[in-house]
Every structure is written in structure tokens, then in C-alpha cells.
Amino acid sequence: MIDQNSQFFAILTEVGEAKQANATALGQSWTFAQMGVGDANGTDPIPNRTQTRLINEWRRAAVNQVRTDPANPNIIITEQVIPADVGGKWIREIGLYDAAGDLVAVANCAPSFKPLLVQGTGKTQIIRMNFIVASTASVVLKIDPAIVLATREYVDTQIVEAMAKMDFKHSVLVATTASIALSGVQTIDGVLLPADARVLVKNQGDAKENGLYVVSSTGVWKRTQDADSSAEVTPGLFVSVEKGTANGDSVWQLVTDAPIVLGTTALAFEMAVGRTGVSAGSYANVTVDKYGRVIAGTNPTTLAGHGITDGLRVGAVSQQYPILAAPAPGGVDNTGTGGALQIREAQEVGAAQTTLDYAPRILFHWQGLKARDLAMSNLGDLLWGSNLVYHGGNFSPASKANLASPAFTGTPTAPTATAGTNTTQLANTAFVWSAVNAYATTVTASLNLKADLATSLRIGSVSRQRPILSGPIPAGADNGGDGAGGAAEIREVQEVGNTQSDMKYAPSLLFNWSSKFARYLKMSPVGDLVWGDKKVFTEGNITDVLATVAMQPNGRVLIPTKDGTPLYLQWYEGPLAGAETVAYPAVSHPVPFPTECLFAGVFTRSTSSNTLSDQMFQMEYWDRLGVKVFPQWFGTGNQSLVKPLIFAIGN
Structure with a gap:
């Protein structure tokens, strides 16, 4: 008899326990399909795990709802809605059947009479069974909405859950x-x-x-x-x-x-x-995050603020020591030791600092040895070492006689030296006449030792000789034996005429270094200056440089620029894109840029000419070492068919 001491509960049957254990162990799914109700033949039933059917089942239909309890994920809630036109019987027992038709859970309930409409009253009744399972991972919470009735609570729950997802x-x-x-x-x-x-x-x-x-x-x-x-x-x-x-x-x-x-x-x-904390305005230096948002900005006023540690300051007296040097040593085929120029200034030149220690200067180096300073004194004179450099402002050649072969006008006179004088004193005609008569034999012998006039350079006509100009000592500092010296040879095979346009007739300077042939400096018949067989670019033809590019190894192009800093252009393919779940790797440039990558772009190339691909590439970021691109999928075709084509330019 039902009273306040009666217990109502739901349990899994032996079949249900076995099926749950098997589903958990083998990773198989387990689906609840139908719910049955019965009157237990008027008895007060107690659920028994050995049951395979209800005592007296009078209705079985599809479940209307199967879900887990939000407060306890190990509790499964199942429902069935009995419409108003079904009934006329008591409900004392409930059974749950899986997709195979086996009774997997059984429950008892307080007796409830389900009337029929013909009895003068009717109701739509909801039957709900809650039971505990060890794990819901293998339970498929699925119903067929086409064959069940839905409660308002079920509809509200489904809407909330759909919105929440x-x-x-x-x-x-x-x-x-x-x-x-x-x-x-x-x-x-x-x-x-x-x-x-x-x-x-x-x-x-x-x-x-x-x-x-x-x-x-x-x-x-x-x-x-x-x-x-x-x-x-x-x-x-x-x-x-x-x-x-x-x-x-x-x-x-x-x-x-x-x-x-x-x-x-x-x-x-x-x-x-959202906000990044950076106020609106213009900034010289900005920091950008991976989404392209500016997260920091500064306006530095110094080279160091711009990250430049070796630049010359502009508009201020510099106390740095910039050193200018060629990228390769001088000589034939980059052999030998080169030179360098160093701009020096001990400290800022002030009105009270008048000694040469403070003079602005250019320091010349050669073969690793200090040569000399080219300095400006506090009086505005140009000094080479400590010697004054003469120029049009402090020297007039018209008022001076040349030390070598001076040309006098009028009748110049000079004191007559004592016979036998052997100094640097000038000799007048009287001294010469006396000396010639006294030492005719000695003078004649001395004249015989002079060079033949045939070997002298002719003046006033085109020369076909080959004069060689060379210093009497090796190049270097302090007459050191640090090289075999150099020479410049004036070359001209024969007179250049209107019909002699071949470069072998070109007037040229032949440079020799360390007893090795270096190269010619020639003028071509069209007026170009040629070093060896290469045209020398000047202000008049620099546009030829800017209009040319040169292919470089590893599939890149070198683009010369006017300021001498080359730009490099390179293009290459990345690896094949994988499936949508496969992460795409970063791609390295074939040749890393020396300084930075200024721009990179990506195109998409399909490896199949007759199969639709649903992927394309976009650029995520680039730097001097490589790029990061990512594929996108659209779900309209096949995957794993495309490669990125990357185009990059930098210096």
C-alpha cells in the first residue's frame, strides 16, 4: 500500500548495466529510444535489476527528451509526453528501452490515473525518469523531433542551449x-x-x-x-x-x-x-601587435631613439669618429692592403681652443699605417701634416719663378761667386765662363753622361713614346719596405684619327701595382670613361644604373639605387598546404635579407589544373629571415592542392 514511507526510484537493469559497461569499454554509442508505462496489474511495484519487461505495460512510445542534469552530469533525464486522447489507465511503473528494444532502466512512481477525454476531463501528462549512470560519455542524447511532442520547458531549454552555443x-x-x-x-x-x-x-x-x-x-x-x-x-x-x-x-x-x-x-x-593605450596622433616609431594594432608609439629626437647607434648627427657638431673605407682592399683582383679615411675632431672647436690639437681634420691611412692629417688651422689655413698648403689665395704663380727651369725676362744679374765655389749659389755668366774655361774637360765628360735627347719627351707634337712615371721609393710610410710600389704608364699606340675607333687605339693610363698588371683607364671613341672593359658611371649617365637590374644566385634580383644601397627582389614557393586541421609552417626566404624585408606578398597556386580547391593564402607577417602565411578554407572544394607563391623585396 502506498503511504508516506513508500520509496520511488529508477535503476538500470542487468541488461542496461552490461550495455553501459560495454559501451564505455569499447567506445561504442548507446541510444535511448522508447519509454513504456504500465499499471503493474494494480500492485505497488519495486524496480528490480533483473527485469526484462514491465509487469503490465499498456503504452510504449518514443521519448520526447533525453538530456543530462545540469547540476549532476552523471544523471540522465528522459521524458515522454502522453497526449490527452490516450489513457483510461493507471500509471505505476515506467520502463526505458534502447535502440535495440531492450529494457535498460526501470522505475516505479506514485499511482497516477490518466483519464480519457470521453470521461469528461483530459490532460496531457509528462512522464519523467531520472537515473544515474557511471559515465555519460558513451550515451547518445538524441531524439527524433518528427515523432514526439515537445513541452514548453523542452522548447525553452532548446532555445537557451542553441543561443548559448x-x-x-x-x-x-x-x-x-x-x-x-x-x-x-x-x-x-x-x-x-x-x-x-x-x-x-x-x-x-x-x-x-x-x-x-x-x-x-x-x-x-x-x-x-x-x-x-x-x-x-x-x-x-x-x-x-x-x-x-x-x-x-x-x-x-x-x-x-x-x-x-x-x-x-x-x-x-x-x-x-579595443583600446591599446596609445593616444591619437602621429608617431615616428610605432609598435604593432599580431593583429596589426598600434600598441605603442614614440617620437624620438635622437638617433639612439630610432635604434641607430652608428649614424652621423645632422645639425650639430659631432664627436664621433666615422671611418670611411672601401669594401675590398686595393690592388689587382682584390689583393694587397687598402686604405681608409677617418674624420677626426678631438672635441668641439671653441673660441679659446686655438691649437692644432682641436683642429677639425681628415686622417689618411694607408696599409694600416698612419700617413698624415689634412687639417684646418684656427686661422683658416689648410695644412697637410704641419705644412701649409698653397692655393690661389696665398700663392700667385705669375709673380714667382719656377724652381725647375725658371724663365727670367730682361737682363737678370746675380753676384759672381768665387771661383771654385761648390754650393747652391746661382752662377752668372762671368762665373760660368770662368768655370767652363777652367774645367772644360770635366764639363765635357759630365755632359757625355747625360741622357740622350732622343729619349726625352717631345713637346708640342703627339708623342708615340711610352713614358713611365714612378716614385723613387716604394709606396708606404717612412720609406718602409711594405710593398713593391706602383707606377702609372701613359699609353697611346698611335695617333687617334677619325677612322681609328677601335678601343686598342684609345688614349689610356695603364696602372701597375706590386709589379702586376692592374688595368687601363681609357676614353672610348664616344667619350665614355672605361675602366678595363667596363663603363664608368658618372653624373651624366647614372640613369643607366638606375634603369638596370642584375640577376643574383638563389633566384633573386639585385636592383641598384642612386644612394648606393641595393634592393633585393626574390620570389619562391612555399610547401603544399595541408588539410584544414594541419598547421602551416613559417617559410624562410631562400636568401635572408641583409638588413630588413620591406614588403612581402603572397599569391595562391593550385597544383591541379582540373580540380577545384577551397584554399587560399593570406600574409600574416614578414621579416628579414622569412614570412608567415596562413591558408583559409571555404568548404567548396578539395584540400591539400595549393602552394603559396611569395614575392618579397628588401635591403
């Missing part, structure tokens, strides 16, 4: 900026939270605690209804933040990849839209 969640009041205790009312990001406010928690020390929460004024916070299950927290989830000093008016995205098990998987959120 969307990637765009209801906005939150604030977002955390540090790890917090998930309980009680508190102030976050400058906002005092009211009870029931929604909060984005994203900075917990244990990242599995991150997510969307509702503030509780008396106890522990709970996750929001639209993000309190694994099915509702999906990769790419977006949520807007309404208020806050740091995070107000921002949008955050869940960047954790699937699969996500809520409460187990570490969740990471990143700002997709």
Missing part, C-alpha cells in the same frame, strides 16, 4: 586584469560590481578557471548560463566588455583550440578589438 555571447560588465578570488562582491578594473553582474575572467593563475561568470553577493561565483558547459564554450568565442579603465569598450576572443572540456582545459582570451 553561439560564438557571440551576451556582453559582460567588466573583464579582469589580474587573478581574483571567484566569490563575493569586489571591484574589478575600477568598477564596483553589483550582484548578478556578468564578468569575463581571463587572468587566473590556473587557466582552467577562466571563463564567463555571474557575481554572487554571498558566495562562490557560478559560470553564466550561456557558457556553463563544454558545448557552449567553443574556439573563437567572442564577448564584449562594457566598462573598465583598461578593458572598457573592448571585444575579447577565446583562442584556445578544440577540444575544450570546461573546468579541465586551460582557456586563453585575447583582445580582438
